[in-house]
Amino acid sequence: MSPDLDLLERRLLFVTGKGGVGKTSVAAALALLAAGRGQRTLLVEIDARGAIADVLESGPTAFDPREVAPRLWAMSMDTEESLREYLKLQLRVPMLARIGPLARSLDFVATAAPGVKEILTVGKIAWEVRERHYDLVVVDASATGHVVGQLAAPEAINELVQVGRVREQTRWMLDLLSDPMVTGTVVVATPEEMPVTETLELVDRLEVETRVPLAAVVVNKVLPELFGRGEQEVFDRLCTPARRHQLASVVAGPVDPVIDGADLAVRLRRSRAEHITRLRTELPRDLPLLYVPYLFTRAHGMRTTRSLAEALGAELGY
């Protein structure tokens, strides 16, 4: 961990976290933020479900990176394409007809010898970083369940494969991935029981099972604090039947939904505060925690991604 290093000064960021916490949104926002600050940035979607296209409103992404905003390129991972590229560039194997069966058998081998698919994914990303095609590569990585396998793949392969080109390849990948000045993981969590628990577990596993350094934890969807000092008491008095009645006659309309709504908002915020405290106390002390507010918006697209980028920028002191 190297907390003194600015998050975006690294060259490779893996954004991960439990399903649905906002990995894609945060990855896109970080990439947008970096691009806005002048860095040539590549955003890589691993799961190829088109989520990046939604948050950036960019149209579909493919294996070949496409510039979707000034200085921001986006691509989606495809292991078969990655293998093709690898064979061509690294081994100077020309595009053969035989690549068909090779790719198909790869599919089978990958099911039984996992690590092969992962290494093609991580390998392609690491290669982009090594070749310095971009200043920063941000990866919308897999959820907690799969990401350790992915990040540990070079090491696993390194253990399994004793000789051959792949072993040589994994060596430089490992160097790059384990350098805290170059690579970092960003774990996204929402302040809820399971995402927090998974985050704490993931932080441990990343430490034990991979050599990829942890860069930051993003606490996403933080609900707003409604009341300042003394105001909660005012609100509590407002909640009494007599005051509700009085308010209803002043505004001449139904006030219960509005008061109950505020009450629910307060309780939701409180139940989440507990989980934020747990994160703060149980994570390594020097690990940066970045807070991103819950955005109450109708639709999630480029506008929301910009708001998230702004919020992250503020947290990073930009």
Add this chain to the structure above:
Amino acid sequence: MSAGGLEQLCAAREIVVTCGSGGVGKTTTAAALGAMAASQLGGKVLVLTVDPARRLATALGLERFGNVETQVPPALFAEAGVEARGELWAAMLDTKQSWDDLVRAHAPDAATRDAILANPLYRNITAKFVQSHDYIAMERLHEIHRSGRYDLIVVDTPPTRNAIDFLEAPERMADFFSSRLLRWLITPYRSRLVNAASKPFYTMADRILGSQFLADIAEFFVLFQTMYDGFVERAQAVSRTIADRRTSFVVVSTLEDAPVREAEFFMQALVDRELHLGALVLNKVLPAWFADPAAAEVAGRLVRDADEVAGALTHVPLPVAGEAASGASGHLEPLGERAQVGRVLREIGQSFDDYRIVATREREQAAVLARHPELVVSVPHLDHDVCDLPGLVDLGRALW
């Protein structure tokens, strides 16, 4: 569907599978259904779960037991103020343990068994990678169901990248083991006779991966081939269990874009495969009154005219001397200073507006899913995590 709920479904089926995108509440729903079925319907109910929240696991007495089926102490129901007519059991899925058991059951002899368990590739599959999770969940389910020990098994599914993955897992496993490609791949290792057709592949694979790795792969497959018949048969039996009329699926979703899209996709996939879709659970739904237009008016007024309204509220005629002491009706405890009251009013108006936007979006999402209205059950967004039996029963009532 408030009247029907999931009671009927749980009474009529032997296996109920909860599925949906990551984090939507599959595990919680499965546990809540199990708790309701055990307490209301009676009989022996098993919740087969994957990574439950730690507090939930502890609450169910699961932490120490892992793969082993364990009964939730009946005393917990009593403490929760519920009279349990039946038994609730729970088990957590331990992928590695389950794979080992599977190998032990299918290996033709002790030597093969040990060789497989010791093969580096096998160790990697089970220890480091999770692709095998889907299959093993289905496999374990099949095994338990076949044992006939339970009246109802509620199955929680792992957060897969693609919810469809685990439906296809048994098929994929069977295809894999019966594929000609696989046999072709291991032939040279067996005969040491590389024929002209596959030679280029091996030369290239050798250069990339090294021959030791290839040998490990080949050894692994050769060993696994010995379990071929057992495996394929088993995978087919698992597929049959899933398709059986006694099995039903409950799709869980929150009302956010991605989970809704996934839920739609998944429901379609169930239909395409002629599997039984039992219900669609909309979880963490905001209260309907957030969409009340008259309330939105009030909220708007509070934001616009907060100070004026605050003035009206705080401007209460001072109680006549003696009236306060006697506690006469009409007296209200002072609300607070006018400016402060104004801030509170503006804030609650604003907050209502914020949540109304989300609630409106949720209603639109719900409308998208309304094509199957007879199947929809809504569960409110609770203001606390569901991590003990009373919490589960609470949530369960909304499902029932």
